[in-house]
Amino acid sequence: MKRFAILAALCLLxxxxxALAGDMNLSVSPPEITIDATYDGAILHVAGEVxxxxxxxxxxxxxxxxxxxxxxxxxxxxxxxNMNTLHFSGVPSVFLVESSAPLEGLGGAGCDLGLTGxxxxxxxxxxxxxxxxxxxxxxxxxxxxxxxxxxxxxxTLEPAQNGVRKFSAAIAVPSRLSAGxxxxxxxxxxxxxxxxxxxxxxxxxxxxxxxxMADLAFNSAVWYGVLASLxxxxxxxxxxxxxxxxxxx
Amino acid sequence: xxxxxxxxLPIAGNSVNIxxxxxxxxxxxxxxxxxxxxxxxxxxxxxxxxxxPPTVAAATDSNQIVGASTSGTLAHLRLGNVDxxxxxxxxxxxxxxxxxxxxxxxxxxAMGNADFxxxxxxxxxxxxxxxxMFIESxxxxxxxxxxxxxxxxxxxxxxxxxxxxxxxxxxxxxERSGVRMSPILPLLLGGLVGLLSAIMxxxxxxxxxxxxxxxxxxxxxxxxxxxxxxxLFTCVNVTIMQARxxxxxxxxxxxxxxxxxxxxxxxxxxxxxxxxxxQLKILLASLVLVMMFKILYELLARPDVLLxxxxxx
Numbered sequence: 001m002k003r004f005a006i007l008a009a010l011c012l013l014x015x016x017x018x019a020l021a022g023d024m025n026l027s028v029s030p031p032e033i034t035i036d037a038t039y040d041g042a043i044l045h046v047a048g049e050v051x052x053x054x055x056x057x058x059x060x061x062x063x064x065x066x067x068x069x070x071x072x073x074x075x076x077x078x079x080x081x082n083m084n085t086l087h088f089s090g091v092p093s094v095f096l097v098e099s100s101a102p103l104e105g106l107g108g109a110g111c112d113l114g115l116t117g118x119x120x121x122x123x124x125x126x127x128x129x130x131x132x133x134x135x136x137x138x139x140x141x142x143x144x145x146x147x148x149x150x151x152x153x154x155x156t157l158e159p160a161q162n163g164v165r166k167f168s169a170a171i172a173v174p175s176r177l178s179a180g181x182x183x184x185x186x187x188x189x190x191x192x193x194x195x196x197x198x199x200x201x202x203x204x205x206x207x208x209x210x211x212x213m214a215d216l217a218f219n220s221a222v223w224y225g226v227l228a229s230l231x232x233x234x235x236x237x238x239x240x241x242x243x244x245x246x247x248x249x
Numbered sequence: 250x251x252x253x254x255x256x257x258l259p260i261a262g263n264s265v266n267i268x269x270x271x272x273x274x275x276x277x278x279x280x281x282x283x284x285x286x287x288x289x290x291x292x293x294x295x296x297x298x299x300x301x302p303p304t305v306a307a308a309t310d311s312n313q314i315v316g317a318s319t320s321g322t323l324a325h326l327r328l329g330n331v332d333x334x335x336x337x338x339x340x341x342x343x344x345x346x347x348x349x350x351x352x353x354x355x356x357x358x359a360m361g362n363a364d365f366x367x368x369x370x371x372x373x374x375x376x377x378x379x380x381x382m383f384i385e386s387x388x389x390x391x392x393x394x395x396x397x398x399x400x401x402x403x404x405x406x407x408x409x410x411x412x413x414x415x416x417x418x419x420x421x422x423x424e425r426s427g428v429r430m431s432p433i434l435p436l437l438l439g440g441l442v443g444l445l446s447a448i449m450x451x452x453x454x455x456x457x458x459x460x461x462x463x464x465x466x467x468x469x470x471x472x473x474x475x476x477x478x479x480x481l482f483t484c485v486n487v488t489i490m491q492a493r494x495x496x497x498x499x500x501x502x503x504x505x506x507x508x509x510x511x512x513x514x515x516x517x518x519x520x521x522x523x524x525x526x527x528q529l530k531i532l533l534a535s536l537v538l539v540m541m542f543k544i545l546y547e548l549l550a551r552p553d554v555l556l557x558x559x560x561x562x
Contacts, residue, residue: 035257035259036257037256037257038255038256038257039255039257039264040255040257040264041264069556069557070556070557071555071556072552072554072555072556072557078549079369079548079549080547080548080549080550080551080552081365081548082360082365082557086556134556137554137555137556138556140553140554140556141554141556141557144553144554175255175257175263175264176262176263176264177262178262206259209501210257210258210259211259213259213260213499213500213501214259214260217259217260217492217496217498218496221492221493221494221496222489222492222493224492224498224500225488225489225490225491225492225493225498226489227500228312228315228488228489228492228498228500228503229312229315229485229488229489231316231500231504232312232313232315232316232319232488232500232503232504232507233315233316233319233485235316235319235504235507235508236315236316236317236318236319236320236323236507237319237320237323239316239320239507239508239511240319240320240321240323240324243320243511243515
């Protein structure tokens with residue numbers, strides 16, 4: 001799974017980051033997320049122009065995919081453990097929403113663009129499962145991991161000039177991120193409908209030590225294990241020599 | 250330029266705060282230095298609390314123990330406290346037990362229940378060891394008042410077990426430990442400890458030491474050295490197998506923990522010498538029991554979220 005994600009990321013790296021669609025100017029910086037050894041989340045700056053009188057909804061999301069999870073139930077009527085497998089479809093790994101006003105206040109379009117709209121599109125298998133309850137549990141799980149979020153206040157709107165308003169949005173991307181393709185969407189919502197939108201794809205790739213380690217751990221797993229043991233033994237010997245064997249044990 | 254405090258761990262798929270991990274290693278090392286236990290049984294649950302996936306925490310802890318037991322074994326080899334013959338027999342058993350344990354974890358991971366098994370093993374082992382230590386310290390406090398009674402009690406228990414052990418074939422001498430028994434016994438016991446340590450991601454020291462003292466009847470000074478010798482190899486084996494089968498070893502995390510715990514253990518050894526006594530033992534037993542109750546509570550109470558990811562992350 002992860003090996004595939006890394007491969008996919010490498011293939012897609014060859015493509016330039018292009019604006020996919022829309023009638024709005026959009027700039028995203030940085031143009032890609034690099035996960036190096038000191039990566040601890042990133043701030044994405046999104047800027048552009050929207051028609052006067054509209055509010056902004058900016059999103060950062062992973063590609064919707066199938067996710068298998070376990071439903072927890074009581075075993076022997078006593079202990080909580082994982083029971084049935086559920087398959088959700090259309091679940092992005094991460095889904096962050098920044099808006100200039102609360103989504104509920106933006107009419108029908110507002111809610112569709114947020115977590116409510118996202119979860120409405122998620123399907124659950126098997127069909128015997130309580131879809132409404134399980135979708136809300138999935139949302140709880142993702143929110144707890146800080147991977148799904150709706151937030152107001154990260155968007156700055158400048159005063160209108162010649163019928164357009166400049167905006168900038170800051171989206172905080174979490175530290176818990178794997179390499180892959182992500183999407184930045186910006187919507188201008190006016191009078192309850194989407195007046196303009198733009199979308200841009202964004203790569204997250206591991207570089208430096210994390211890239212080396214992930215490659216070694218997944219593609220040369222035995223050597224990785226031997227190396228990990230050797231490093232520990234050498235470190236242990238060094239520590240033993242430093243303290244001259246007057247150790248604790 | 251400031252010193253980076255956060256480190257991204259590609260195996261865990263998350264970043265951790267370096268001083269926090271270092272501190273965690275230090276605290277566990279300090280406790281293990283004071284109380285004379287390996288501390289793996291504390292390290293893994295604490296790593297899980299820090300947001301490391303349980304399977305990664307367990308495998309990485311094995312890697313950390315490789316380093317910790319290397320320095321320990323070195324010290325005990327110098328003192329002649331290692332029964333190599335006994336250690337090798339326990340080791341062979343441990344390798345088979347460890348192999349079974351890794352496969353068990355792999356199968357359960359595919360089913361999504363590895364974390365459940367890790368938790369339940371913890372509850373059982375922490376409960377057993379914590380409860381045992383608690384009772385044992387209470388008894389030795391009482392023993393100070395009435396030493397004769399305890400001696401008699403111990404004798405009755407051992408003779409039943411000794412008869413059973415005496416029936417096993419191929420009796421041989423273990424000179425360093427000064428005992429005579431069938432090699433089947435250390436092989437079996439080594440296998441059991443290996444199985445448990447693969448599942449729990451611990452060196453197995455806190456299980457192995459009571460096994461050697463009470464079931465193999467080895468003298469205490471040889472027990473500690475031989476246990477470390479055996480644990481070193483078991484954990485190398487578990488580390489390589491976890492890396493190969495489950496891709497859950499993060500050696501950067503292990504290295505930071507190792508440095509922290511080695512420093513902590515040195516300080517702990519000094520503190521432990523100054524303190525000492527049965528009260529300390531009871532304190533450790535309480536610590537173990539608190540950890541057990543915490544994990545038990547999580548198994549019994551209704552979870553916040555009724556879904557869990559399948560696999561590591």
